[in-house]
Amino acid sequence: MSYLFTSQRELPSYRHLEAEPLSGALGAMISGVDLADDLSRDVINEIYAALLEFKVLFLRDQEMTDEQHLRLARKFGMPQGPGSIPQVEGYPMIRLQRMDEYQTIGGDVNYHSDDSYRDYPSRMSILRGLTMPIGGGNTIWCDMEKAYASLSGPMKTFLEGLTAEHTLSKNFGQGILEGGGAKAYEDMMKRNPPVVHPVIRTHPETGRKCLYVNEMLTSRFLELNKEESDALLEMLLEHSYQPEHECRFFWRDNSVAIWDNRCTQHRGINDFTPAFRLMHRIAIVDDRRPSLDPDNEPRLPYDRNADFIRVEDLFVNKPELTYHVDGEEPAQGNGAATESGNGAADPEDEYAAEVDRKFLEKLNGNRHGIAFTAGAAARLEKIPRMFRGAAISAVIAEAQKQGSTEANISILDAVQAKRRGG
Numbered sequence: 001m002s003y004l005f006t007s008q009r010e011l012p013s014y015r016h017l018e019a020e021p022l023s024g025a026l027g028a029m030i031s032g033v034d035l036a037d038d039l040s041r042d043v044i045n046e047i048y049a050a051l052l053e054f055k056v057l058f059l060r061d062q063e064m065t066d067e068q069h070l071r072l073a074r075k076f077g078m079p080q081g082p083g084s085i086p087q088v089e090g091y092p093m094i095r096l097q098r099m100d101e102y103q104t105i106g107g108d109v110n111y112h113s114d115d116s117y118r119d120y121p122s123r124m125s126i127l128r129g130l131t132m133p134i135g136g137g138n139t140i141w142c143d144m145e146k147a148y149a150s151l152s153g154p155m156k157t158f159l160e161g162l163t164a165e166h167t168l169s170k171n172f173g174q175g176i177l178e179g180g181g182a183k184a185y186e187d188m189m190k191r192n193p194p195v196v197h198p199v200i201r202t203h204p205e206t207g208r209k210c211l212y213v214n215e216m217l218t219s220r221f222l223e224l225n226k227e228e229s230d231a232l233l234e235m236l237l238e239h240s241y242q243p244e245h246e247c248r249f250f251w252r253d254n255s256v257a258i259w260d261n262r263c264t265q266h267r268g269i270n271d272f273t274p275a276f277r278l279m280h281r282i283a284i285v286d287d288r289r290p291s292l293d294p295d296n297e298p299r300l301p302y303d304r305n306a307d308f309i310r311v312e313d314l315f316v317n318k319p320e321l322t323y324h325v326d327g328e329e330p331a332q333g334n335g336a337a338t339e340s341g342n343g344a345a346d347p348e349d350e351y352a353a354e355v356d357r358k359f360l361e362k363l364n365g366n367r368h369g370i371a372f373t374a375g376a377a378a379r380l381e382k383i384p385r386m387f388r389g390a391a392i393s394a395v396i397a398e399a400q401k402q403g404s405t406e407a408n409i410s411i412l413d414a415v416q417a418k419r420r421g422g
């Protein structure tokens with residue numbers, strides 16, 4: 001099955017709605033339906049058919065209540081329960097996305113497929129723009145079927161044998177670590193352990209293959225070494241995110257977007273803060289894991305009487321099996337990565353006693369001639385491995401900037417304060 005742009009395909013006509021394509025790859029403006037209505041199965045089936053055809057649907061002037069938003073979502077499947085994103089009061093399954101001068105758009109500016117860090121990610125998302133900024137705050141979607149289709153044959157064959165890790169820590173780890181300390185980071189990872197998905201997945205309904213790695217959440221390929229993995233990921237992301245694969249939506253108040261997370265990715269554009277923006281989103285869980293062979297995937301049992309699926313149930317590998325947290329860190333270690341140890345004792349001495357001498361020696365072998373104190377090394381050692389390299393480079397750069405040949409705790413504090421925006 002070769003990929004055809006919208007203009008190259010024979011497009012279906014619908015009985016209950018009109019669909020006007022928005023770009024060559026994906027997206028259509030839908031008119032003729034009012035999503036606030038209690039829509040019949042026929043209409044819902046047509047909306048779903050249009051979703052499979054265009055991958056993302058946009059509707060204007062859809063004023064509705066949270067109750068109506070939820071009723072609509074339930075017609076497509078089971079909403080996902082409360083996770084780490086704030087929720088609308090009284091509606092634990094509706095995500096609140098509120099931006100103003102204090103709360104600016106964060107990780108959403110990186111391309112992603114919703115919830116790919118779970119074993120059972122979201123099948124589709126329904127996002128309502130309630131109060132939208134004038135001019136800015138567009139969202140871009142990327143067609144990952146097209147991204148796959150435009151790879152060469154040998155590359156497709158190579159990628160089919162690979163799996164990739166998806167983890168929240170890639171995009172949010174550093175912020176949680178610096179803002180909440182090591183304990184907050186470990187709690188986050190315990191609740192959201194890394195998961196593994198195939199790099200190429202088959203869409204369970206269209207049968208089409210899609211590339212399933214994303215900028216925000218995919219951290220590495222399990223079968224490759226780090227050098228290969230970093231280079232390949234960079235190449236695939238650069239290949240995917242190009243205008244020929246994308247469409248861009250300009251929101252107005254009461255616009256709605258409905259998208260298929262299995263074959264698309266999206267990202268926000270932060271060109272509006274500090275203007276106010278308010279959006280409500282419901283994620284509908286897929287009952288099959290991303291797979292090359294979805295027909296043989298076990299189905300996630302939906303409890304039709306439940307209000308939503310609990311987030312904990314969306315992980316196959318339970319947290320305790322994949323991320324050990326309890327009882328390893330000495331009590332004073334918790335939060336050490338962000339605290340400067342303002343007690344009476346000299347923080348250098350306080351931490352120095354704990355340092356692993358081998359780690360200190362390795363640090364002091366750096367080619368910049370910067371000597372690390374034992375205290376600074378002990379603090380760096382507490383930073384999770386995946387962030388440690390970046391922290392070490394930043395400390396060396398700061399020491400050089402200060403004209404110092406020594407990397408001590410006060411230099412590390414300066415680096416961490418700068419990262420927190422201090």
Ligand SMILES: [Fe+2]
Binds near residue numbers: 108112113114266
């Ligand atoms: Fe998203």
